[in-house]
Amino acid sequence: MSAVEVTVDEAKCCGAGQCVLIAPEVFDQRDEDGIVVLLAAQPAEQWHPAVREAASVCPAAAIRLTGGS
Amino acid sequence: MAANQQDEPLRYPLPSPGPLTPPAEWPELRQKCPVAPVTLPSGDRATLLTRYADVRLALSDPRLSREGLARPDAARITASESGSVFDSPMARALNAEGHERWRRMVGRWFTAKRMRALIPKIEATADRLVDDMVAHGQPADLVPWLAFPLPVFVICDMLGVPERDRDDFKRWSDAFLSISKYPTDEVRSAQTRFAEYMSGLIEEKRRDPQDDLISELLAATDAEGRPMSDLALAATGQALLLAGHETTAGFITSMTATLLADRTRWERLLNDPSLIRSAVEEVLRHEPHGGFGMLRYVHEDTEVPSGAMLPGGTTVVCSMAAANRDADAFEDAEDMDLGRSPNAHLTFGVGPHSCLGQPLARTEMQTVLGVLLRRLPTLEHAVDPAGLRRLEGQLTTPLVELPVRW
Numbered sequence: 406m407s408a409v410e411v412t413v414d415e416a417k418c419c420g421a422g423q424c425v426l427i428a429p430e431v432f433d434q435r436d437e438d439g440i441v442v443l444l445a446a447q448p449a450e451q452w453h454p455a456v457r458e459a460a461s462v463c464p465a466a467a468i469r470l471t472g473g474s
Numbered sequence: 475m476a477a478n479q480q481d482e483p484l485r486y487p488l489p490s491p492g493p494l495t496p497p498a499e500w501p502e503l504r505q506k507c508p509v510a511p512v513t514l515p516s517g518d519r520a521t522l523l524t525r526y527a528d529v530r531l532a533l534s535d536p537r538l539s540r541e542g543l544a545r546p547d548a549a550r551i552t553a554s555e556s557g558s559v560f561d562s563p564m565a566r567a568l569n570a571e572g573h574e575r576w577r578r579m580v581g582r583w584f585t586a587k588r589m590r591a592l593i594p595k596i597e598a599t600a601d602r603l604v605d606d607m608v609a610h611g612q613p614a615d616l617v618p619w620l621a622f623p624l625p626v627f628v629i630c631d632m633l634g635v636p637e638r639d640r641d642d643f644k645r646w647s648d649a650f651l652s653i654s655k656y657p658t659d660e661v662r663s664a665q666t667r668f669a670e671y672m673s674g675l676i677e678e679k680r681r682d683p684q685d686d687l688i689s690e691l692l693a694a695t696d697a698e699g700r701p702m703s704d705l706a707l708a709a710t711g712q713a714l715l716l717a718g719h720e721t722t723a724g725f726i727t728s729m730t731a732t733l734l735a736d737r738t739r740w741e742r743l744l745n746d747p748s749l750i751r752s753a754v755e756e757v758l759r760h761e762p763h764g765g766f767g768m769l770r771y772v773h774e775d776t777e778v779p780s781g782a783m784l785p786g787g788t789t790v791v792c793s794m795a796a797a798n799r800d801a802d803a804f805e806d807a808e809d810m811d812l813g814r815s816p817n818a819h820l821t822f823g824v825g826p827h828s829c830l831g832q833p834l835a836r837t838e839m840q841t842v843l844g845v846l847l848r849r850l851p852t853l854e855h856a857v858d859p860a861g862l863r864r865l866e867g868q869l870t871t872p873l874v875e876l877p878v879r880w
């Protein structure tokens with residue numbers, strides 16, 4: 406299992422909070438404007454499925470994954 | 475189909491064969507004519523998109539815009555366009571604030587954390603509404619007892635409208651939504667009284683700030699240190715009602731109707747309430763009458779993934795509901811799978827204009843479904859669901875009533 410690297414694009418994020426609901430261990434939102442905050446750029450393997458789901462449902466396509474299977 | 479109908483384009487919206495079934499034309503449109511010429515009720519020509527990838531691109535690509543719909547050559551939905559929710563004096567007041575700026579200021583109220591904190595209150599409100607419905611006795615119509623009042627009360631809580639004023643709020647919101655049902659002077663008087671009420675509320679929050687959106691916006695400034703104007707604050711209140719009331723009420727109603735229409739769905743949720751989250755997403759994806767679709771104006775020639783070129787100057791209608799059943803995007807797309815994951819449906823749009831209230835709409839639907847399963851496990855249709863009626867001729871087409879027993 407290779408590591409998964411997560412990046413977020415704050416400029417694209419529209420603060421829908423889907424990522425936080427699906428993977429609260431990996432994503433949070435700034436209190437001031439709801440924009441995404443990345444908590445873990447290389448999340449533990451147990452969170453990979455949730456991170457993948459978050460990336461695929463993010464309405465702004467603001468979450469990118471590299472590496473992993 | 476539309477290929478040999480160049481001179482006689484499809485009329486849009488398409489007729490629906492039943493209250494819970496999608497238009498029969500969808501599969502053929504997606505397959506053979508994903509970029510279809512249509513005629514809107516105004517008589518104007520537009521282009522209908524029904525494929526997932528095309529709709530996704532059209533909603534989020536900067537070569538297309540919602541603002542462009544104000545141009546004189548853009549298609550109008552109806553001849554007597556009174557202005558859709560997103561193109562009204564209110565929307566213009568908000569656009570004057572700067573869309574991005576407004577969105578960031580209001581968006582802080584819709585974080586996942588805020589939503590989690592709202593759940594107990596939404597649950598208590600739903601419980602109280604169910605109490606009243608049960609006290610009234612069965613059969614009962616779920617629309618006026620639960621689905622319609624709940625979203626208004628939730629928005630009242632968010633804005634910091636005291637409980638004693640909620641019924642006024644609900645009446646005004648009903649009038650705003652029923653432009654065609656109420657005489658115009660009644661709608662206008664609701665507008666005036668709403669505006670007066672909002673300016674009073676803003677004064678009150680300025681004197682005595684509480685933990686609510688209006689108080690927060692009064693105290694807040696944007697990145698450039700400017701506060702929101704009182705006019706924009708009042709418009710924000712109305713925008714949230716207009717955008718968040720009928721939409722959510724309609725989805726609470728059709729969610730209940732759809733889940734009860736096939737008893738095995740309801741039973742599955744009773745046995746495993748952990749499915750509530752994915753079930754709500756699937757209801758949102760599967761809903762065949764999610765509305766008219768979103769319009770966009772094409773500013774420059776744009777090729778869509780299905781291969782066609784959208785010429786600059788075109789108005790496109792993005793049917794998110796048709797795209798949500800595209801077999802290229804979803805396995806067994808016509809089937810309802812309560813555990814479907816991931817489920818990147820387009821019901822809230824995508825991109826920078828996608829629904830600001832989606833976390834709230836999701837939280838409301840999940841909470842209401844949980845309350846119904848817990849309080850009324852024996853809930854069932856009181857009439858044949860195939861005979862349910864939709865409100866036609868509107869941008870959203872919610873079920874008019876949903877008689878249930880338990």
Ligand code: HEM
Nearest residue numbers: 714717718721722725821822823827828829830831834835
């Ligand atoms: C199930 C219920 C709902 C559905 C299906 C829905 C759907 C949508 C859609 C399709 C859009 C337009 C996206 C676009 O133009 O691309 C939108 C925009 C919007 N919605 Fe919702 N919505 C719902 C509930 C709510 C709620 C509860 C609120 C707030 C209380 C809300 C507030 C808004 C706002 C403010 C916008 C404009 C966003 C912007 O221009 O940036 N919506 N919604």
Ligand code: SF4
Nearest residue numbers: 418419421422424463
């Ligand atoms: S799901 Fe996407 S748009 Fe929403 S908060 Fe997360 S990154 Fe931002």
